[in-house]
Amino acid sequence: EPEVTQTPSHQVTQMGQEVILRCVPISNHLYFYWYRQILGQKVEFLVSFYNNEISEKSEIFDDQFSVERPDGSNFTLKIRSTKLEDSAMYFCASKGQPASTDTQYFGPGTRLTVL
């Protein structure tokens, strides 16, 4: 069964450093998402991406964040200058159809630790 994959599974970085989290969505999917979950808190939406542009973003997704689909398979989240409060589990998700009834498939997550 096709699945969303994410690398790395765990990333440790120093405050102020740039990190890139990588995701490979399911191959024929068109909608891509990033969510994050700070320890003990809710899973929060960051950004959605369709047709090579951001379609929706939350207030969390400020200028420090960017997303890119550099090729036909990868979908990346970049944090330019990490802060301690960026420490969280980051989930990538993808969806094949535009309908809200269609299922978002999630990856296993990348745990980001900022020291």
Add this chain to the structure above:
Amino acid sequence: AQSVTQPDIHITVSEGASLELRCNYSYGATPYLFWYVQSPGQGLQLLLKYFSGDTLVQGIKGFEAEFKRSQSSFNLRKPSVHWSDAAEYFCAVGAHQAGTALIFGKGTTLSVSS
């Protein structure tokens, strides 16, 4: 504003006993509702979803959920829990617009005792 509340942070159930995980939502219109499960080291897996029609929805792994509009609830149930059901369970609500994001609750951690 849209929101999802899962009142129980952690629940322990004996193997073979029944299970009910609570979910309450706040949404201006008829919501799309989802339950996801996350096992350690795994991604979020969809258990079931509700869009319209029959308010009792069947999902995978023997789970079901009932949409109750009057109570703004979408509780997840299973008649007999197995040790492999130990995981974290998330309720989520989605809007009707195409491609929009899901809003999640904080999750409920289920432990199963033998």
